[in-house]
Amino acid sequence: MSSVLVFLEIKNREGANAEVSRISWEAMAAGHALAESVGLPVDLALVAAPGNPIFEHLHGKRPRKVYAIDDPLLHAYTADGYAAACDQLIEHVNPSHVVFPHTYQVRDFAPALATRFGQVLISDVTGIEGGPEPVFVRQLLQGKLNATYRHTGTGPCFLSVQAGAFRADAAQSEETTLEPFLPKLEAAQIRVQPGEPFRASAQTVDLGSAQILVSVGRGIKEEANIAIVQELATALGAELAASRPICDAGWLPMERQVGSSGQTVAPKVYMAIGISGAIQHLVGMKGSQCIVAINKDENAPIFEVADYGIVGDLFEIVPALTAAVRKAKG
Amino acid sequence: MKIIVAIKQVPERDARIRIDSAGKWIDLNDVEFTMNESDAYALEEALQLKEAHGGEVVVLSAGPERVGKTIREALAKGADRAIHIASEAEDELAGYDALGVAQLLAASIKGEQADLGQVDLILTGLQSDDLGLGQTGVILAELLGLPHATLILKIEKTEAGIKVLRELEDGWFQHLELPTPAVLTIQSGNSKLRYATLMGIKKAKLKEVRSVTVSNLKAESQETKFTAPVVILEHVKLPTKQRTTQILGGTPAEAAAKLVEKLQFEVRAL
Numbered sequence: 001m002s003s004v005l006v007f008l009e010i011k012n013r014e015g016a017n018a019e020v021s022r023i024s025w026e027a028m029a030a031g032h033a034l035a036e037s038v039g040l041p042v043d044l045a046l047v048a049a050p051g052n053p054i055f056e057h058l059h060g061k062r063p064r065k066v067y068a069i070d071d072p073l074l075h076a077y078t079a080d081g082y083a084a085a086c087d088q089l090i091e092h093v094n095p096s097h098v099v100f101p102h103t104y105q106v107r108d109f110a111p112a113l114a115t116r117f118g119q120v121l122i123s124d125v126t127g128i129e130g131g132p133e134p135v136f137v138r139q140l141l142q143g144k145l146n147a148t149y150r151h152t153g154t155g156p157c158f159l160s161v162q163a164g165a166f167r168a169d170a171a172q173s174e175e176t177t178l179e180p181f182l183p184k185l186e187a188a189q190i191r192v193q194p195g196e197p198f199r200a201s202a203q204t205v206d207l208g209s210a211q212i213l214v215s216v217g218r219g220i221k222e223e224a225n226i227a228i229v230q231e232l233a234t235a236l237g238a239e240l241a242a243s244r245p246i247c248d249a250g251w252l253p254m255e256r257q258v259g260s261s262g263q264t265v266a267p268k269v270y271m272a273i274g275i276s277g278a279i280q281h282l283v284g285m286k287g288s289q290c291i292v293a294i295n296k297d298e299n300a301p302i303f304e305v306a307d308y309g310i311v312g313d314l315f316e317i318v319p320a321l322t323a324a325v326r327k328a329k330g
Numbered sequence: 331m332k333i334i335v336a337i338k339q340v341p342e343r344d345a346r347i348r349i350d351s352a353g354k355w356i357d358l359n360d361v362e363f364t365m366n367e368s369d370a371y372a373l374e375e376a377l378q379l380k381e382a383h384g385g386e387v388v389v390l391s392a393g394p395e396r397v398g399k400t401i402r403e404a405l406a407k408g409a410d411r412a413i414h415i416a417s418e419a420e421d422e423l424a425g426y427d428a429l430g431v432a433q434l435l436a437a438s439i440k441g442e443q444a445d446l447g448q449v450d451l452i453l454t455g456l457q458s459d460d461l462g463l464g465q466t467g468v469i470l471a472e473l474l475g476l477p478h479a480t481l482i483l484k485i486e487k488t489e490a491g492i493k494v495l496r497e498l499e500d501g502w503f504q505h506l507e508l509p510t511p512a513v514l515t516i517q518s519g520n521s522k523l524r525y526a527t528l529m530g531i532k533k534a535k536l537k538e539v540r541s542v543t544v545s546n547l548k549a550e551s552q553e554t555k556f557t558a559p560v561v562i563l564e565h566v567k568l569p570t571k572q573r574t575t576q577i578l579g580g581t582p583a584e585a586a587a588k589l590v591e592k593l594q595f596e597v598r599a600l
Binding site: 107108109112118119120135139140146151153192196197247248249255260261262269279293297299303304306307311312319325328329 | 428586
């Protein structure tokens, strides 16, 4: 086996601000840690033409090689195209481990890719316990339990890493080798016709620039009750945000949603009200400087990331908090 | 349209978490079970497609006897019949990895096709609320040689197959067109879930549930290859805290006052 192979993902592929996503650099850091423990070099792979300026901006410790996977059939993402191309590169490189960022795109094709090798993707990994036979930690039951997984198969071990679980390494300046990889693909292999990505509506709220976010979840029970959280947000001079179920129910617009399917935020204060803290929500806010959780369940996963917690009935605590904030602000 | 919906029974969201004596899962005594949330949305999509275009909805679920309750719930909501891949012991399927479980599902779908003709769509939730692997649907598509799409919010029938709405990250979406048969994994939240009616619950008791044991399914399925697990869950433990949480106690007013003081003088955010 020749290396630990890390697949990077490009964000805004069509636009002028195309860049390798931050979670990809985190996957690369995880790949380097893994490579060190098994004593192999790291190779990178990226779907992009070798002349793409993106290759001039590689972060972190240098890989041995960078593969530029290029074919006109890969210009628009399809699971069929990516699985076929990655399959051929893995056959070519023969890696011990294949590391992905745990993104929606990876979730779409990597399980099928692993199946082709008779393997199973160890998905959404939050930790790697190194050694010659590394084990992988991932979360179960919406983050209430951690599990350790071991790969016992004889082929390559596939894993994807959770956003924010590994710290991306600082950029280094040594040279690396860029190698074009031209897979053999045929149009008939692509069974799905992808349309252009689009945004449902123009963003009018920028959660990313708010100093304080007051975020509301399932615990609020009814749409009418959101008013008490809005009052607290107003008193604090904060923006109102929400977890997915609130936006799904149409109680707040999608653009206020924090989490893997919404926005990733890192304000000075993030106040989670009636949010249990499922992984999908935590990945969107755990980088906040100070996290406050108000929840009736003292075992809710949100308390694992919270700096301050109040356990109790939010319908009593939130109005009390609004009053206390108003009093403090005079 | 003939639609198969793969559903999983999972512990309730607020189930008490105590690790079992083997250290590999939670103690299931006193745990209530429910239909996995995104699978419930997959079932809802299937029922709506059937209402619009006619056809049949077949529910498929693997697990011990307790899974029968979730299957009956799906039938009560309007599914026509069900296949139960019955494991004999509570922990029989716990040793299977995602590929192993998908092989069982694939074998029973192939059997269904051989006996009763073409399936147009196979739907399932995008991930389970217990293991959260988010892969079963995609692996199933690969094993069956079918095209797939994940994180689907809407399905429309077209002349050539289907057009679906897929959720991307950061508030982006995309339409995809796929030929049928195809496998789709459904994202939660796009439609309102129906409740079972009293009439539905009554009718469900008479609907067909074909039960096949895991061992019989494996013995009968010539076409599907069953492989040993390549990924093993070694042990589980309660998560260690990533930050030290200061729990602020007292009455709501006292706790609120303490929090405001922290925000003012320690976090300096007010």
